[in-house]
Amino acid sequence: MDILRTLYYRLSPEHRFWIRKIYYFPQSIFSKSQELVPPKALIYTGRGDFLQQGRDWCLFFIENGLSADHRFLDIGSGIGRIALGLTTFLKGPYEGFEAIKTGADWCTQNITPKFPNFNFFFVNLHNDLYNSDGLDAASYTFPYETDSFDYACAISVFTHMTDDEVDNYLSESARVLTRNGLLTATFFISDQTQNIEKSNEGQTFVFPYEYTHYFLMDKKVKGANVCFKKDYLFDIIAKHGFTIEKYIPGSWRGIPSQNPLAFQDVLVLKKN
Ligand SMILES: C[S@@+](CC[C@H](N)C(=O)[O-])C[C@H]1O[C@@H](n2cnc3c(N)ncnc32)[C@H](O)[C@@H]1O
Numbered sequence: 001m002d003i004l005r006t007l008y009y010r011l012s013p014e015h016r017f018w019i020r021k022i023y024y025f026p027q028s029i030f031s032k033s034q035e036l037v038p039p040k041a042l043i044y045t046g047r048g049d050f051l052q053q054g055r056d057w058c059l060f061f062i063e064n065g066l067s068a069d070h071r072f073l074d075i076g077s078g079i080g081r082i083a084l085g086l087t088t089f090l091k092g093p094y095e096g097f098e099a100i101k102t103g104a105d106w107c108t109q110n111i112t113p114k115f116p117n118f119n120f121f122f123v124n125l126h127n128d129l130y131n132s133d134g135l136d137a138a139s140y141t142f143p144y145e146t147d148s149f150d151y152a153c154a155i156s157v158f159t160h161m162t163d164d165e166v167d168n169y170l171s172e173s174a175r176v177l178t179r180n181g182l183l184t185a186t187f188f189i190s191d192q193t194q195n196i197e198k199s200n201e202g203q204t205f206v207f208p209y210e211y212t213h214y215f216l217m218d219k220k221v222k223g224a225n226v227c228f229k230k231d232y233l234f235d236i237i238a239k240h241g242f243t244i245e246k247y248i249p250g251s252w253r254g255i256p257s258q259n260p261l262a263f264q265d266v267l268v269l270k271k272n
Pocket of ligand 1: 044075076077079080082097099103125126130137154155160161
């Protein structure tokens with residue numbers, strides 16, 4: 001792991017947020033922002049073309065079962081990247097919940113007035129990468145009725161959560177999805193039984209710290225990046241009544257992926 005990344009993870013979530021804001025501040029002043037795209041200094045959810053990535057995910061969901069009239073749940077909705085991509089397609093209700101208030105608030109102030117079927121909700125959930133206090137995700141009940149969604153996604157969210165948390169989120173996703181409802185989620189998945197750094201030479205992302213069900217990239221910040229052991233993950237997916245409709249291995253291992261969206265591993269799950 002490179003030294004800058006390690007140093008960055010040593011900061012608190014709040015300090016990381018401020019560093020990002022200061023770093024991108026000049027760019028935010030001089031670049032003309034696109035409508036509904038947050039200023040770069042506010043984007044804490046990753047790099048790349050925010051608008052295009054959202055559109056590409058929307059196309060992926062359509063290719064994988066999403067209809068315009070579906071009721072959609074965005075787990076860990078960030079600062080609206082997926083929502084923005086969906087705005088021109090989705091006519092059914094969209095609900096996004098998010099652990100960072102700035103993200104949920106930005107979406108409520110900027111997306112909801114133009115697209116009233118899009119609703120965003122801040123939940124103070126603990127995640128050592130994003131939020132130093134808050135509720136335990138391992139026991140959090142999603143604030144929605146049973147069977148209230150047709151389609152859900154968790155893009156780059158379960159990659160920041162550990163076993164008990166993902167177990168609970170899969171259980172909650174199954175509860176709120178209707179029968180035959182779909183969940184598209186990204187993960188880092190390993191079928192190696194040993195320490196990935198040693199056994200997987202040449203990969204671009206490394207997870208040197210092994211635990212019972214997963215590997216970590218950074219021992220001190222668990223949520224930095226979590227790679228699940230495949231057998232464990234596929235077992236809990238089945239336990240919660242999902243079948244795997246599609247599995248696209250991502251390019252994070254240093255191998256080309258069949259889909260440019262899949263840097264992380266992508267799973268499309270169907271509730272039985
Ligand atoms: C890499 S970002 C991805 C955001 C968004 N899904 C996207 O694709 O743009 C990860 C997001 O997960 C959120 N998050 C972390 N832990 C969470 C939890 N337990 N429940 C809901 N969201 C969470 C973070 O606040 C952050 O916005």
